[in-house]
Amino acid sequence: MSGQINIRRDTTDQFYRYKMPRLQGKVEGKGNGIKTVLPNIIDVSRALSRPPAYATKFFGSELGAQVNIDDKNEKYIVNGMHEVPKLQDLLFTFIDKYVLCGNCKNPETDLIITREHSIIRRCMACGQCTDVDMRHRLSTYIIKNPPPKEKKGGQHASATTNGNPAQDGGSSEANSGDDKDFELLAGDAANLRLDDDDDWDIQLDMSEEAVAERQRVLSGGIKLSAGGEDEEADPYDLLGDFIKANRDASDREIFEKAQQLDLDKKHRALVVVIMCLFDEPASVVKNVAKRDKILMAFGDSDKHQRAIIGGFERVIEANMDKLLPKAPAIFKALFDEEVVEEDAFLEWGKKPSKKYVDKEAAKQIHRAAQPFITWLEEADEEDSDEDSA
Numbered sequence: 001m002s003g004q005i006n007i008r009r010d011t012t013d014q015f016y017r018y019k020m021p022r023l024q025g026k027v028e029g030k031g032n033g034i035k036t037v038l039p040n041i042i043d044v045s046r047a048l049s050r051p052p053a054y055a056t057k058f059f060g061s062e063l064g065a066q067v068n069i070d071d072k073n074e075k076y077i078v079n080g081m082h083e084v085p086k087l088q089d090l091l092f093t094f095i096d097k098y099v100l101c102g103n104c105k106n107p108e109t110d111l112i113i114t115r116e117h118s119i120i121r122r123c124m125a126c127g128q129c130t131d132v133d134m135r136h137r138l139s140t141y142i143i144k145n146p147p148p149k150e151k152k153g154g155q156h157a158s159a160t161t162n163g164n165p166a167q168d169g170g171s172s173e174a175n176s177g178d179d180k181d182f183e184l185l186a187g188d189a190a191n192l193r194l195d196d197d198d199d200w201d202i203q204l205d206m207s208e209e210a211v212a213e214r215q216r217v218l219s220g221g222i223k224l225s226a227g228g229e230d231e232e233a234d235p236y237d238l239l240g241d242f243i244k245a246n247r248d249a250s251d252r253e254i255f256e257k258a259q260q261l262d263l264d265k266k267h268r269a270l271v272v273v274i275m276c277l278f279d280e281p282a283s284v285v286k287n288v289a290k291r292d293k294i295l296m297a298f299g300d301s302d303k304h305q306r307a308i309i310g311g312f313e314r315v316i317e318a319n320m321d322k323l324l325p326k327a328p329a330i331f332k333a334l335f336d337e338e339v340v341e342e343d344a345f346l347e348w349g350k351k352p353s354k355k356y357v358d359k360e361a362a363k364q365i366h367r368a369a370q371p372f373i374t375w376l377e378e379a380d381e382e383d384s385d386e387d388s389a
């Protein structure tokens with residue numbers, strides 16, 4: 001997708017899962033009335049699961065400029081003339097301070113206002129709660145204009161609604177009438193977190209290993225370096241770059257590259273390989289038969305099998321329109337070529353999991369793949385009846 005950039009400014013990882021639209025700004029008016037309109041701050045904020053007022057307010061306080069926040073008419077304006085690169089830079093600062101987990105840098109966090117009126121970021125990936133700088137003017141604003149209530153996240157309820165009118169002109173709708181809009185805005189990530197019945201609770205094994213694994217999985221099953229300023233090139237990235245730069249590379253060449261990078265036994269490398277090799281929607285099914293060897297080269301453990309299914313889930317997710325209807329055919333091809341075994345599919349088929357894709361996509365893919373899973377189950381029953389394959 002063009003115009004999408006990584007939410008984290010310190011990663012150039014092309015497979016980094018969390019993206020947002022590049023910020024736009026449009027200067028209007030002149031003289032004293034000159035102002036910078038933020039035409040896509042709603043979309044950007046949605047990607048961050050924050051109300052658009054927050055980033056707008058943040059720009060205002062960093063630039064010493066008045067802002068105009070009008071949620072009802074979806075107008076977000078910073079007075080004065082401001083260049084987009086500067087605003088984008090400030091947006092990244094906002095993300096560092098108010099979105100990313102202070103511990104692991106994952107962006108799927110909730111802002112929670114505590115009883116003591118401080119704000120914390122609660123992280124879905126590592127489970128940590130980290131503080132927000134309460135001296136920043138935006139923090140004061142957030143206390144007065146708390147994040148929207150979420151439908152099922154009971155623990156938020158007490159903190160979120162106080163009916164306090166907003167301070168800036170026109171923003172009094174923020175907490176009162178427009179719950180629907182806010183639900184939409186908060187929707188994606190909030191649902192992912194709070195409506196979740198699958199593995200969130202069970203998953204909270206806080207051992208160092210489990211946390212690291214969760215971060216990888218959440219970042220798209222591929223990579224996430226928690227600390228990161230100038231990290232070394234990531235081997236998963238390098239493998240992806242190699243495949244993309246060498247479209248004709250044979251299975252053997254790709255596997256040798258993986259060996260060189262010490263990824264030849266890593267199940268996650270499969271996700272990279274699959275995303276790169278199967279990026280042509282029209283030929284995904286056909287290519288399974290052609291590429292079966294590389295898919296089987298990395299190993300055949302449960303994790304490898306699950307990673308292959310996950311890789312194809314991501315391929316489908318990236319092109320839902322075209323590939324969702326083909327989900328049964330894709331999985332059937334993997335089964336026919338003996339790349340993924342029956343048991344792995346049946347296990348996967350039990351319930352949607354957001355291990356590799358977002359929850360909504362996982363559900364849709366499951367639904368779409370149901371005919372194949374049913375077919376497998378029936379074939380399984382016949383097998384046991386006849387006791388022959």
Ligand SMILES: [Zn+2]
Pocket residue numbers: 101102103104105106123124125126127128
């Ligand atoms: Zn975290």
